[in-house]
Amino acid sequence: MIRKLGAKAHIAVGLAFLVVSIILAAGFLGLIPDRAGAVRDSRIALAEAIAVSAAELSARDQTEWLAPTLRLVVKRNSDVLSAALRTEEGAIVMQAGPHAANWTLGPADLSTETQLHVPILAGSERWGRLELRFRPITPTGLAGWVNNPWVKLVAFIFLSALFVFYFYLGKVLRHLDPSGAVPDRVRSALDTLTEGLLVLDRKQTVVLANRAFAEFIGAPAGELIGKQVKTLAWASRDGGPFDLDAAPWTAALRDGEVHANHTVHLRAPDGSLHTFQVNCAPILTGGRQPGGVLVSLDDITSIEQNSIELEKAKDAADAANRAKSDFLANMSHEIRTPMNAILGFTEILRRGYSRDGADAARHLQTIHASGTHLLALINDILDLSKVESGRLEVESIACAPYALAHQVVQAIGVRAQEKGLRLELVVDGRIPETIHSDPARLRQILTNLIGNALKFTTHGGVTVTLALDAQTEPARLRIDVRDTGIGIAPDKVEQIFDPFVQADSSVNRRFGGTGLGLAISRRLARAMGGEVSATSVPGEGSTFSIVLATGPLEGVRLLDDASLRARMADDTPVQDTRWVLPASARILVVDDGAENRELVATVLGEFGLAIDEAENGQVAVDRAQDGRYDLILMDMQMPVMDGYTATRNLRAAGLSTPIVALTANAMQGYEQEVIAAGCTAYLTKPVDIDALLATVASFIGGHREGSAPLPAAATPPPPPADTAPIQSRLATQTRMHAVIGKFIRRLHERMAEIDAALAAADDNTLAELAHWLKGAGGTVGFDVLTEPATELEAAARRHDRDAATHWVSELHDIAERLAEPGSTKTCAPRPPRRAPAAPRAEPVRSRLAANPRLHPVIGKFIRRMHEQLNCILAAQQAGDLAELASLAHWLKGAGGTVGFDAFTEPAADLEAAARVADAAACARLVATIEDLVARMQAPDGNTAPHPASTGK
Structure with a gap:
């Protein structure tokens, strides 16, 4: 028990016993009365x-x-x-x-x-x-002993002396400097340490502090002696009160163990909060009990601040990456609709389904509008600075709301026709002919809302209504998209505007989609100062409303529905700008692609310009150093020497001739790179002929002369009236007829197996059958089976009975309409639901065929394409997927350059399939390309002869 007392208590007890001994001695000597x-x-x-x-x-x-x-x-x-x-x-x-x-x-x-x-x-x-x-x-017994005066006297003196000495020593020791027990050489060594050092006793009183800690506190080390450590400005990480019971030195005194690598916070005299890494070692007494603790404090404020900054930077980078991912996902969602319109109307024109020239012109106008919209979306995808800023920029210019809505309805109309739905555009009352808004963003919002309405509508239709609310200030245009679809529960209406959210997960499984369209629409509308809202009745349909400020309407005509329709019917023919260029000008075209050089040379040659060609940067440097050219058109990615190096070498040689970069790289910031390399201007591929001519004219002194209508493209004769059967796209290949017929017969056998698997709830078998159909249907040219088979496979793997039943019904509908080559009869004729099917495959023509000067380029490509096809077939048969991918990459760019856009998509798909070693997909895509090559038509209207194939 005595050992557990402190030094002060030990001393007090000893002194008290000493006083008692003296009193007893005095009593024995008779010095105290008896x-x-x-x-x-x-x-x-x-x-x-x-x-x-x-x-x-x-x-x-x-x-x-x-x-x-x-x-x-x-x-x-x-x-x-x-x-x-x-x-x-x-x-x-x-x-x-x-x-x-x-x-x-x-x-x-x-x-x-x-x-x-x-x-x-x-x-x-x-x-x-x-x-x-x-x-x-005196009383006898224990009471007598206790009441004995001598006992009372001794007890009183002992207790009084103990009490007095204990508190007296406390006062005295507090004014003593225990640091004096530390030798000067030891103190000097402690003061040289860069980390703070404290020695605390059992009562957590400071008995020693070195110079580093004292300087941080802003007080001499001597003044810290005798202070309670709790009186220092300790704080929690957030600056609040510090729990001293959780302090590491408290724990070290309590359990007698070392506590290392703890973090505490101490506020400096200037109010700043510093962070210390603390190590505490107990000082053990002779009884192995902690009599004090040695505390070292290392200031890690700057390290922690750097860590916080790094964490913030990481969070910011993660947020930026998430924003980029969300943005790219949103844009990929938006690209599908204009691409669908472009491909759909292009296919109609390619197959010759247009009734007359006016019909074809309207299709071309829709393709052009969708392509313009698609280009705007791609520009947004490439504009990474918008993503990093966390917002999209919007503009406010004059635009025609009815025309925009009409273009969107025209583009999406193909989808409505495929589903047998009605899609109408009406005007309620009178609306402004033009408003001030962002036409690209408004088009996106309309595309999203109308596309959504069609997606979730299976019968009836969609009505787009435009109305002016002139009673508000400022005036607002309201666009309602009303459908007769499945509707939305009232408590889910607001949720659907959150990214990646749909009102019901079963809706997502049945209809697909990412749930991004509505989130995009609302964000865009709010960025434009408007709003998107929705009302809905489950089972009856939904109405999505766009409300936008019109801007000033002074001088703007208000037109009704009939007037607006009449204006849209008055199509203005596309104009061709005529240029006058100096015939004495010389231009060097540098490109490793012969077709690209020939195309540019042909276009510029029409104006009498002298054109020289170079296939790489080294040849360009050799030819251009004498300064004989007025303009150089330079591709930037070439073998031997690229355009960057060639441009720098020419500038280093003192050449001042304008150099215009031609490149397929459209990323934002790339223009600054080519300008920094020494280029004068920048054009992207595929080259826009008007942009090319305008750029060339600006550098060699040309000017505009006027405009004239472009010649109308030749329109194939209309197809037969019977539109019910679905023909394979390979039906024009006689050797494929037997394969197609066998597939149709086998399909009906497999549909019976699909029905049995669905009835037995055998999802694994159902998924396997759907997987077979997904690949086999496209292989024999029935691409219409691919999407529903893919959805059926996904539904089976999710064990979604409702969705599986829906897609099996869709497949039955399609299967009953499949027709064998040369036949218009189907297994179970039904009333026509879709656009007319192709009874025959049309020739593949170049979109540049209307220009006689490009005929040699087109003919040369056709001959080379037949040669390249032999290489493609050989690479496929040899299993050389790397060579196959390389040939597909060439075809992807070269075909579009000379106007054969039909090759772009299958070539891109073939390249991708070869890179992932998908042999089945490669075989199917090679067959598609072989079919396109067989149908290629020269500008004179004849299919050019080609060398004998070395393939299959």
Whole structure:
């Protein structure tokens, strides 16, 4: 127990015992009065005085006179219990008090402090004795010991001395400098440390602090001595109060163990919060108990700040990446609709389904509008700075809302026709001919909302209504997209505007989609100062409303539905800008693609310009150094020497001729790169002929002369009226007829197996059959089966019975309409639901065929294409996928350059399939390309002869 006391308590106890020892010694030496002895002496004196009186009275035989004296003594003296005169024979002759009961006769009959007897003499003889019975001077037993004056005195002095010494030492020690016990050389060594150092005692009082810690606190080290460590400005990480019970030095004192690598925060005198890494080691006493603790504090504020900054930078980078991912996902969602319109109307024109030239012109106008919209979306995808800023920029220019809505309805109309739905555009009252808004963003919003309405509508149709709310200030245009679809539950209406959210997961499984379109639409509308909202009744349909400010309407005509329709029917023919270029100008065209060089040379050659060609940068440098060219058109990616190096070499040689970069890289910021390399201007591929001519004219001194209508493209004759059957796209290949017929017959067998698997809830078998159909249908040219088979496979793997039933029904509908080559009969004729199917495959023509000067380029490509086809077939048969991917990459670019856009998509797909080693897809795509090559038509209208194939 004593060992657990502190040093101060030990000292106080020792000093108290020392004082008690001195008092006891004084008592033994008689230096302290003896109270008990004095009482005994007084009792003896009393007894002797009474005995003297008794002796005189006994000598005169007058002892009876002593009775009053005895009674008075007993009465007046509380210590006397009784008194008596006893004769020598032992008889009591008189007494005061119950003497007989109080007196005890012992064998020795000696006087004690409670029984005192004095002999009485009568003359020279003993007459008897006087007996006095006293109370005990001190109580007997434990109580007597406790009440003993000496015990009380010793106890009082001991406790008083202990108390006084303990607090006195506390005061004295507090004013002592324990650091004086530390040698100067040790203190100097401690002060050289860059980390703070504290020594605390058991009460967490500072007994030593080095210079580093004192400088941080802003006080001399000496002033910290004796302070409680809790009085320092400790704080939590957020600047709040610090829990000292959780401090590492408290834990080290409590459990006697080292606590390392703890983090604490201390506020500096200037108010800044610093972070310290703390290590605490207990200082053990002789009893192996912690008597103090050594605390080292390393200031890691800058390290933690750097860590926080790195964490913030990481969070910012992650947020930027998420924003980029979301943005790209959103844009990919948006690209599908205009691409569908472009491909759909291109296919209609390619197959010759247009009824007349006006019909074809409208299709071309829709393709152009969708292509323009697609280009705007691609520009947004490439504009990464918009993503990093977390917003999309919008503009406010004059635009025609009805025309925009009409173009969107025209583009999406193909989808409505495929589903047998009605898609209408109407005007309620009068609306402004133009408003101030962002036409590209408005087109996106309309495309999203109308596309969504069609997606979730299976019967009835979609109505787009435009109306002007002129009562508000400012005036607002309202566009309602009303459908007769599945509807949305009221509590889900707002949720659908969140990214990647649909009202019901089963809707997503059935209809597909990412749930991005509505989120995009609302964000765009709000960025334009408007809003997108929705109302819906489940089972009846939904209405999505766009409300946008019109901007100033002064001088703007308000037109009704009939007037707007009449204006849209008055199509203005596309104009061809005519240029006048100086015939003396010389231009060097540098490109590693012969078709690209020939195309540019042909276009510029029409204006009488002198054109030279170079196939790489090195040849260009050799030819251009003498400065004989007025303009250089430079491709930037070439073998031997690229355009960057060639341009830098020419500039280093002192050539000042304008150099225009031609490249397929359209990323934002790329223009600055080519300008930094020394180029004068920048054009992207595929080259826009008008942009090319405008750029060339600006550098060689050309000017515009006027405009003239472009010649109308030749329109194939209309197809037969029967539109019900679905023909394979490979039906024009005689050798494929047997394969197609066999597939149709096998399909009906497989549909029976699909029905059985669906009925038995055998999802694995159902998924396998759908997977077979997904690949086999496209392989034999029935691409219409691919999407529903893909959806059926996904539904089966999700065990979604409702979606699987829906897609099986869709596949039955399609399967019953498949027709064998050369036949218009289907297995179960049904009323026509879709656009007319192709009874025959049309020739593949170049879109540049209308320009006679490009005919040699086109013919040369056709001949080279037949040669390249042999290489493609050989690479496929040899299993050389790397070569196959390389050939596909060439075809992807070269075909579009000379106007054969039909090759772009299958070539891109073939390249991708070859790179992932998908042999089945490669075989299907090679067959598609072979079919396109077989149908290629020269500008003179004949299919050019080609060398014998070395393939299959």
